[in-house]
Amino acid sequence: MAANLETKEPILEIKGRNSLKGEVTISGAKNSALVLMAGALLCSEDCRLRNLPSLVDIHCMTQILAALGVKLQRNGDILEINARDIGHDQAPYELVSQLRASFFVIGPLLARLGMTRVPLPGGCAIGARPVDLHVQGLQAMGADVRIEHGVVHACVKGNRKRLQGAKIYLDYPSVGATETIMMAATLAEGETIIENAAQEPEIIDLANFCRSMGANIKGAGTNTIVISGVERLHSTEYHVIPDRIEAGTFLIAGAITHSEISLAPVFPEHLASVIAKLQAMGPKVILEGSDRLRLIPGELRGTDIETLPFPGFPTDMQAQFMALLTLSEGSSVVTETVFENRFGHVAELQRMGADIRVKGKIAVVRGVPFLSGAPVMATDLRASAALVLAGLAAQGTTVVQGLQHLDRGYDNLAGKLQKLGANLRRVNGTVSQKSEEYSTIR
Numbered sequence: 019m020a021a022n023l024e025t026k027e028p029i030l031e032i033k034g035r036n037s038l039k040g041e042v043t044i045s046g047a048k049n050s051a052l053v054l055m056a057g058a059l060l061c062s063e064d065c066r067l068r069n070l071p072s073l074v075d076i077h078c079m080t081q082i083l084a085a086l087g088v089k090l091q092r093n094g095d096i097l098e099i100n101a102r103d104i105g106h107d108q109a110p111y112e113l114v115s116q117l118r119a120s121f122f123v124i125g126p127l128l129a130r131l132g133m134t135r136v137p138l139p140g141g142c143a144i145g146a147r148p149v150d151l152h153v154q155g156l157q158a159m160g161a162d163v164r165i166e167h168g169v170v171h172a173c174v175k176g177n178r179k180r181l182q183g184a185k186i187y188l189d190y191p192s193v194g195a196t197e198t199i200m201m202a203a204t205l206a207e208g209e210t211i212i213e214n215a216a217q218e219p220e221i222i223d224l225a226n227f228c229r230s231m232g233a234n235i236k237g238a239g240t241n242t243i244v245i246s247g248v249e250r251l252h253s254t255e256y257h258v259i260p261d262r263i264e265a266g267t268f269l270i271a272g273a274i275t276h277s278e279i280s281l282a283p284v285f286p287e288h289l290a291s292v293i294a295k296l297q298a299m300g301p302k303v304i305l306e307g308s309d310r311l312r313l314i315p316g317e318l319r320g321t322d323i324e325t326l327p328f329p330g331f332p333t334d335m336q337a338q339f340m341a342l343l344t345l346s347e348g349s350s351v352v353t354e355t356v357f358e359n360r361f362g363h364v365a366e367l368q369r370m371g372a373d374i375r376v377k378g379k380i381a382v383v384r385g386v387p388f389l390s391g392a393p394v395m396a397t398d399l400r401a402s403a404a405l406v407l408a409g410l411a412a413q414g415t416t417v418v419q420g421l422q423h424l425d426r427g428y429d430n431l432a433g434k435l436q437k438l439g440a441n442l443r444r445v446n447g448t449v450s451q452k453s454e455e456y457s458t459i460r
């Protein structure tokens with residue numbers, strides 16, 4: 019029990035074992051919106067992004083663009099961006115250090131200005147996360163790149179004004195490196211071919227966004243992307259795709275609480291591996307119309323999961339699935355192949371009674387009959403979601419700390435769960451175990 023927990027940080031108190039009901043609206047995709055905001059730097063005319071989620075990461079990216087001299091205006095889920103006058107070539111360290119996607123400004127800034135300086139990025143502490151593939155790609159396109167005091171300095175070599183098209187093979191299909199090279203190549207001279215490119219839906223969204231501004235990009239969504247550089251891009255209005263990871267998190271919320279819920283809008287093809295694994299465990303996922311999913315709960319059986327680049331099972335869903343596996347019958351093996359340090363949630367799930375053993379990149383989960391509420395600390399974004407999910411199913415009260423991680427990437431997760439009937443509340447400051455202020459228990 020989390021009795022009389024004293025904390026000044028905001029926390030989430032969850033009373034578990036409530037069933038959920040109803041429909042949840044899925045917000046725009048964080049990882050798409052962030053890279054599209056960087057992509058807007060490629061264009062000197064107005065860009066309007068619709069369906070932007072409300073997240074700390076988005077706010078932070080807005081501040082980075084503003085610090086570069088970009089004019090921005092947000093109205094609800096719409097963001098107007100005008101990057102005609104980029105006044106600074108250096109992105110500010112205090113902001114860039116807070117999120118990984120901040121580094122993605124390097125490609126567009128280099129393509130637009132011929133030079134730029136971008137500090138090494140932050141983001142979830144889930145591995146070393148180097149930027150060597152981004153750097154090698156830019157170098158192949160004729161950039162001089164050096165790293166000094168944690169800042170990447172890049173400029174177009176010699177007296178050329180534009181980057182040059184190149185054939186680039188990625189040693190690993192890195193999402194970020196594919197995006198950096200794609201954006202840089204959009205305004206380069208000649209043709210760029212990216213081989214072993216990432217195939218994530220966010221790559222297709224970036225290609226569609228750039229195309230809507232007049233870029234010439236083919237093959238996005240396959241492992242070979244061909245970009246023919248153009249001299250300039252024009253104004254656009256663009257709708258961000260739904261967040262497949264938020265959708266996956268809600269599917270698990272339904273499965274772990276044995277509740278029937280539906281979610282929309284979603285692109286079901288973005289969730290194919292997640293749906294396949296859920297169905298292998300017992301619940302059913304039904305497609306209604308073209309963009310609504312209904313989760314029908316079922317008895318939970320363990321299954322094995324291996325994270326892989328898209329279309330494989332997403333690393334950004336591994337922690338949430340692990341929460342579900344802790345309550346599933348039998349043993350499951352979870353193999354994390356994308357990031358070398360993405361098991362931060364394990365120790366916290368163990369505090370709630372989960373039976374998990376970790377060796378290197380493999381975790382063996384043996385299902386237990388129940389989890390018990392406990393005070394737990396989120397170590398990164400998806401770990402925080404996993405703890406919330408575990409809390410929804412646990413007996414008693416779970417108190418999740420470290421909400422700065424959750425706020426980076428989930429648009430009002432607590433509010434959306436509350437609307438579905440979850441018994442939770444967010445508290446800023448000191449908390450005790452008293453429960454009068456909880457929402458009504460069904």
Ligand SMILES: CC(=O)N[C@H]1[C@@H](OP(=O)(O)OP(=O)(O)OC[C@H]2O[C@@H](n3ccc(=O)[nH]c3=O)[C@H](O)[C@@H]2O)O[C@H](CO)[C@@H](O)[C@@H]1O
Nearest residue numbers: 049118119147148149150151152192193194195334356357
């Ligand atoms: C803001 C954003 O979009 N974040 C997503 C993006 O992160 P991000 O773009 O950082 O992920 P990458 O695909 O680049 O990283 C995958 C692997 O490649 C390695 N690597 C990457 C780049 C590089 O230059 N050198 C290198 O070795 C990384 O350390 C990691 O082990 O894709 C990940 C993989 O789907 C997701 O988990 C993140 O949510």
Ligand SMILES: C=C(OP(=O)(O)O)C(=O)O
Nearest residue numbers: 118119141142334399400
């Ligand atoms: C790892 C993630 O984000 P980032 O790359 O921004 O750290 C994530 O979205 O799960």
